[in-house]
Amino acid sequence: MPDTVQNKKIEVNALWRAVLAELQLTLSAYTYNTWMANTKARNLTEDALEIICPSDYSKKILEKNCYSLIQQSVNKIGKGEYKLSFVIGEIEKGSTTSNLKKSVPPAAPLFEQSTQTFSTKELYKDSGLSGHYTFDNYIMGPNNRLAYSIAWAVATEPGKNYNPVFFYSGVGLGKTHLIQAIGNKIAQEKPNLKVVYTTGESFTNELIESIQKGKRGKGYVSDQFRKKFRNADVLLVDDIQFIVGRQSTQEEFFHTFNALYMAQKQIVLTSDRPPKDFTDLEERITSRFGSGISADMQPPDVDTRVAILRSKRDRENEAVPNDVIEYIAQKVNTNIRELEGAYLQVVTYSKATGISITTDLAIRALGQTIREEKKAPINLNQVLKAVCNYYSVTGKELKGKRRTKDLVIPRQVAMYLIKELTDTPYMTIGEFLGGRDHSTIIHGIKKVEEELEELPKTRQDIANVKQIIYQNTL
Ligand code: ADP
Ligand code: MG
16 A cells, blocks of 8 residues: 555545554454454644554553554554544544534544445445445455555555456456445535446446437447436446457447547456456457556455454444354355455344354354364364254263174264364273273274265265254254
8 A cells, every 4th residue: 555645735534444454464353353443533734643542451562562564554654654533432433524514524433333324425425435445444465465556556646547447257346346335436526527327237238228218220339328428437347257249339439439549537447357367358358458557355264254244243233243244254265255245244144133143053053054063162062962862862871882783883973073172182082981992983984084075975974964963052
């Protein structure tokens, strides 16, 4: 981010956002989330900055342990030498907000939670934007750092830095969120600029409609359509890949693109593939894409996934403990949409059942979604009970010496599940299961592991027993 903050008259929220973004990368996720994430900044002067901490304790910790680290970052991003002071308390929300309203168009307030519906709805009229996607609730991580920096630069100074901008990634990795965040920030801070957000699909549909409605015969594109797009100061087109192979859409898009590009209007595009992979798109269009800057977005690492869910939880004020967030973040590594989906599933399940949110509940709620189960804090007796229940044998039989098939299988399953779910040492498992030695336990577990590879029935049995265990522990 530092390179994107070029104004001398830097805005305190923007500065602090950039500092936090940098510290988020430097500090461990835990330290960052515990100590930095809830801070704010105010009273930026040429050589001083006030940092607001939520409690006396956090103030002390930050002063003592993080002063120089924060200062370094502030100096670098603010391009100066700043003295930091730490104060406790909240920003006087009322006054800050009303001051903002009076002086400048409501700046995207960095820390005010974005559940606020913008009071500036008129700004969005016809823009196609949803106020929900903002920079405030967009978490930056190593996976999207470049894209984030570009987006921030573009939103701060549209048309100046990079043009066109092209973001690409797989599904659910934040393209729509980021491109909309750009639009929202510009709409809020520069109400005189006309922001138009559309998708490749809507662009196509509107064009078709416009042609259909056109009175002057086939091929006529209404002035209204052209006006809408060509009068934009900022044109955001999400999922541009949709226009590939549609001749008239491509043609119209090309002209729109050119008109805006020539007039140095900001153009931002997203797609599910990099510009060079647009083999079916006309060369004259792809070469235009390539003339600006492009950045890809990768799936987030686990720390970033945790940060995303924590931010969501805090914003929505849900009682989801950190260990549950950790669990979901560990388990869902495909994309952010699925991550949010899993989170929602847990929250909804808890609301539906009235059971408060714990890791056990999450395991249960996500049972169908996530195949691999977590090593939950389950005790040996719970496993034993479930195994006995499922195979209709008694605990005494299972722990006994008899080695008939109807006992050997459940016994080995018990060994396997105890190991998997409780991580108990082999020796202890052996003692627990009637004084067997640890090599017997290792052998038993290995046997089940092999069967799991080969036999669907074993997989089903194990899944069923787990189900009983989790049901019993809720
Ligand atoms: P795409 O357009 O790439 O398919 P989206 O922008 O729709 O992905 O993102 C999917 C979901 O994940 C959205 O709800 C979005 O708000 C959320 N999301 C994506 N990236 C982030 C991020 N970096 N921080 C917070 N939420 C994110
Ligand atoms: Mg999208």
